[in-house]
Amino acid sequence: MLDPEVVEHVSQLARLTLSDEEKDKMRVELSKTLEHFRALSELDTSALPPTAQVIPIENNMREDAVGDCLPKDDVLANAPRTRGDYIRVPAVLKAF
Amino acid sequence: MAARANGGYQVVIGLEVHAQLLTESKMFCACSSRYADAPPNTVVCPICLGMPGVLPVINEQAVEMTILTGLALNCRIPSHAKFDRKNYAYPDLMKWYQISQYDLPFCVGGHLDVTVDGINRRLGITRVHLEEDTARMIHGRDETGEDYSLLDVNRSGAPLMEIVSEPDMKTAAEAREYLMSLRNILVYLDVSTANMQEGAFRCDANISVWPRDGEIGNSKVEVKNMNSFRSVYRALEFEEERQIAVWESGEGPPEQETRGWHEASGTTVSQRTKEYAHDYRYFAEPDLPPLVLDKAWVDDIAARMPELPSVLETRLIETVGIRADDARQLINNRELLRYFEKATAGYGDPQRVANWITRDLVKALGDAGASPSESPVGPGDLIELLKLEDSNRVSGKMARDIFRTMFETGRSAADIVAQQGEQITDQDEIRQAVRKAIQENPKAVADFQAGKTQAAGFLVGQVMRATRGRANPARVNELIAAELG
Numbered sequence: 001m002l003d004p005e006v007v008e009h010v011s012q013l014a015r016l017t018l019s020d021e022e023k024d025k026m027r028v029e030l031s032k033t034l035e036h037f038r039a040l041s042e043l044d045t046s047a048l049p050p051t052a053q054v055i056p057i058e059n060n061m062r063e064d065a066v067g068d069c070l071p072k073d074d075v076l077a078n079a080p081r082t083r084g085d086y087i088r089v090p091a092v093l094k095a096f
Numbered sequence: 097m098a099a100r101a102n103g104g105y106q107v108v109i110g111l112e113v114h115a116q117l118l119t120e121s122k123m124f125c126a127c128s129s130r131y132a133d134a135p136p137n138t139v140v141c142p143i144c145l146g147m148p149g150v151l152p153v154i155n156e157q158a159v160e161m162t163i164l165t166g167l168a169l170n171c172r173i174p175s176h177a178k179f180d181r182k183n184y185a186y187p188d189l190m191k192w193y194q195i196s197q198y199d200l201p202f203c204v205g206g207h208l209d210v211t212v213d214g215i216n217r218r219l220g221i222t223r224v225h226l227e228e229d230t231a232r233m234i235h236g237r238d239e240t241g242e243d244y245s246l247l248d249v250n251r252s253g254a255p256l257m258e259i260v261s262e263p264d265m266k267t268a269a270e271a272r273e274y275l276m277s278l279r280n281i282l283v284y285l286d287v288s289t290a291n292m293q294e295g296a297f298r299c300d301a302n303i304s305v306w307p308r309d310g311e312i313g314n315s316k317v318e319v320k321n322m323n324s325f326r327s328v329y330r331a332l333e334f335e336e337e338r339q340i341a342v343w344e345s346g347e348g349p350p351e352q353e354t355r356g357w358h359e360a361s362g363t364t365v366s367q368r369t370k371e372y373a374h375d376y377r378y379f380a381e382p383d384l385p386p387l388v389l390d391k392a393w394v395d396d397i398a399a400r401m402p403e404l405p406s407v408l409e410t411r412l413i414e415t416v417g418i419r420a421d422d423a424r425q426l427i428n429n430r431e432l433l434r435y436f437e438k439a440t441a442g443y444g445d446p447q448r449v450a451n452w453i454t455r456d457l458v459k460a461l462g463d464a465g466a467s468p469s470e471s472p473v474g475p476g477d478l479i480e481l482l483k484l485e486d487s488n489r490v491s492g493k494m495a496r497d498i499f500r501t502m503f504e505t506g507r508s509a510a511d512i513v514a515q516q517g518e519q520i521t522d523q524d525e526i527r528q529a530v531r532k533a534i535q536e537n538p539k540a541v542a543d544f545q546a547g548k549t550q551a552a553g554f555l556v557g558q559v560m561r562a563t564r565g566r567a568n569p570a571r572v573n574e575l576i577a578a579e580l581g
Contacts, residue, residue: 064157067126091243
């Protein structure tokens with residue numbers, strides 16, 4: 001079973017505020033998920049090449065050419081708040 | 097790790113540089129990467145805005161620029177590379193993850209050779225990798241007193257190359273030299289403007305200080321917010337002193353943390369506890385297929401390698417034959433170097449051209465706040481002036497005055513000389529002016545004859561004034577001595 005501190009840490013990284021009940025639930029569910037991966041990792045893969053991607057494509061690149069951008073109003077359309085031509089977000093300390 | 101002579105401590109410095117690449121378009125989309133003068137949020141598309149469901153595609157030019165840089169830094173180019181997601185939550189990161197490279201970067205294990213105080217140092221390069229830039233943030237307070245942060249997404253998704261050094265530097269001076277050498281390499285490779293003030297070349301420094309008689313530990317302080325070579329130097333000097341003071345007070349080692357350089361106070365200020373690498377939860381970017389860097393491709397990129405600044409500097413000193421300090425000054429400013437190359441193309445005395453450039457031209461440009469390519473006196477104009485001096489039509493003193501007039505008015509040297517007259521070298525004409533000065537200044541003559549040799553200088557000045565600076569100074573000196581002798 002996961003330590004409560006690990007659940008707390010992961011929820012902070014994801015910027016999720018969890019109630020104590022939710023934390024307890026996550027502790028159980030996340031532990032189960034991890035258990036599944038533990039089972040998978042028992043497979044002997046030493047004979048297989050490392051896989052970073054399941055799609056059998058390599059070196060898919062584009063030419064360095066400029067195309068169209070969105071109109072500014074569309075860029076700002078989904079912003080909860082704007083100020084002038086900027087997206088406005090709650091103040092963050094410069095120092096994070 | 098060699099010890100530093102500062103009374104029992106050794107300093108360990110490593111640098112991370114982020115350089116914006118001079119591609120036409122952004123890293124994973126077709127928005128222009130030349131957004132510097134664009135109004136906010138006008139160079140943005142769904143990809144760099146981080147909308148769900150979009151498909152980024154790798155900019156080939158950015159990859160090639162990164163590999164070229166790695167090759168210039170003597171790195172090994174692995175056969176495989178991939179992009180990864182670096183996860184963290186901050187408003188400047190639209191997707192809450194940054195596409196970066198974790199365990200398979202484009203370039204690994206290189207070095208950069210520098211010379212500091214006459215000592216050659218080989219500084220290790222850990223890796224060079226590619227990632228995307230973040231949105232620009234502005235912080236302020238509105239009319240109601242509420243603090244806010246604003247986002248300009250134009251910079252988001254611009255290609256950013258990260259160059260990580262080994263912790264090989266032992267002094268702030270070495271760090272500065274590493275940065276300047278690296279800046280020059282990027283400029284000569286045409287991969288970045290590497291302009292620090294404009295944010296195209298950003299440096300974070302890791303620094304730790306350890307008692308010389310103990311072990312070197314793992315903890316370190318990361319210093320951010322330095323936007324000039326000078327501030328990097330000052331910040332590292334400050335941090336070295338601060339960390340020594342922590343040890344001296346018995347509280348070493350200094351806490352691992354991030355500190356921001358504060359230019360006005362000349363100090364570093366604690367920002368936050370350092371996040372450890374595993375907090376970023378890197379995993380392979382599922383939207384971007386991996387890259388195979390085959391030998392033919394890497395060879396093709398290597399074939400485009402221009403002459404590197406260190407090679408060029410050696411050539412300027414050993415083959416062209418100019419002084420080392422002049423060579424360094426020219427290398428550090430590529431426009432100035434181009435000016436020099438154009439000027440010397442049709443002129444046989446490179447050192448003389450270098451003198452004029454590093455003395456008169458640099459000063460005039462500095463006063464005018466202009467760059468060498470904006471100089472009203474072009475390389476050909478300067479050579480025209482030097483040739484007038486070579487043929488004795490103007491004196492050295494006149495040439496420097498003419499240069500200033502050329503710079504201020506944009507007129508040619510020939511035009512100015514035609515108007516104010518050539519140098520007077522005619523013996524009789526100068527003798528006449530000398531006799532007149534002697535006649536009119538009996539006191540100076542008496543002083544001279546009483547042994548005050550500096551009175552001759554006064555008479556020289558009088559002659560130069562009467563001839564509006566055109567008399568050949570050497571002749572004037574000779575004739576005054578002859579007349580009074």
